[in-house]
Amino acid sequence: MSQATDAPRRPLSPHLQIYRWGITNTLSILHRGTGLVLSFGLVVLAAWLVAIASGPDAFAALSAVYGSLWFKLPLAGIVLSFFYHLANGIRHLIWDTARGFSHAAIRAGGIAVVLFALVATAVYVAVGMF
Amino acid sequence: MSKADDRSSRKSTVVHWWHQRLTAVALIPLGLWLALSLPGLDLGSQAALVAWIREPMTAILLGLLALAGTYHSWLGVHEVLVDYVPDAAQFRVTLLLSLVAHVGVLAACLYAILRIVFGAA
Numbered sequence: 001m002s003q004a005t006d007a008p009r010r011p012l013s014p015h016l017q018i019y020r021w022g023i024t025n026t027l028s029i030l031h032r033g034t035g036l037v038l039s040f041g042l043v044v045l046a047a048w049l050v051a052i053a054s055g056p057d058a059f060a061a062l063s064a065v066y067g068s069l070w071f072k073l074p075l076a077g078i079v080l081s082f083f084y085h086l087a088n089g090i091r092h093l094i095w096d097t098a099r100g101f102s103h104a105a106i107r108a109g110g111i112a113v114v115l116f117a118l119v120a121t122a123v124y125v126a127v128g129m130f
Numbered sequence: 131m132s133k134a135d136d137r138s139s140r141k142s143t144v145v146h147w148w149h150q151r152l153t154a155v156a157l158i159p160l161g162l163w164l165a166l167s168l169p170g171l172d173l174g175s176q177a178a179l180v181a182w183i184r185e186p187m188t189a190i191l192l193g194l195l196a197l198a199g200t201y202h203s204w205l206g207v208h209e210v211l212v213d214y215v216p217d218a219a220q221f222r223v224t225l226l227l228s229l230v231a232h233v234g235v236l237a238a239c240l241y242a243i244l245r246i247v248f249g250a251a
Contacts, residue, residue: 013213039203046235049242052179059176127169
């Protein structure tokens with residue numbers, strides 16, 4: 001099997017516009033979307049730690065950025081993504097034990113996850129995190 | 131290493147699946163801990179944050195969070211690339227870029243934590 005002549009024949013995932021949209025597949029792709037947001041969240045976390053480690057001046061400079069109005073929306077997006085990915089991730093771990101696959105359970109779990117993410121983010125806003 | 135090893139060898143897929151679940155389970159308490167800690171901190175004070183990170187439990191949990199978080203993220207991005215980057219060369223390049231980025235973020239986190247704990251900052 002030579003690499004040069006062997007073109008990749010592995011099937012692609014169907015692109016997203018192929019699907020008919022419902023709550024279940026929307027929440028499923030949201031798990032990926034929020035996961036990618038959280039990957040950038042790690043960069044935000046790393047920069048914060050490095051600024052703290054670099055002394056008061058560096059910290060003040062980063063705080064000016066993180067505290068600015070234009071940064072609050074992405075920050076809120078990271079928080080919302082965190083709570084969603086956390087709750088939906090737990091749902092995935094439950095599915096891994098081959099439980100919770102009834103139509104009713106999937107629907108109820110999906111609604112619960114979305115509600116949890118919204119409420120937890122609202123609480124974060126309410127305690128003055130933004 | 132053949133092309134198949136990158137994407138679909140059975141052994142690496144099982145390891146990937148298993149490591150993803152292990153880090154997911156670890157990230158539940160670690161993530162909740164950070165989310166619940168942040169509102170109680172004086173986020174505007176560098177000195178207060180340094181004092182907080184110098185507490186041994188904070189430094190250890192932050193280090194574990196950085197480790198599990200970047201590893202889980204690396205696995206997740208790998209999955210997305212497998213699904214949506216059909217070209218083998220492009221796939222390898224993006225996977226390599228992802229690796230460099232994730233190692234960089236992890237190194238930055240660990241360096242910062244160690245510098246805060248042992249440094250004079």
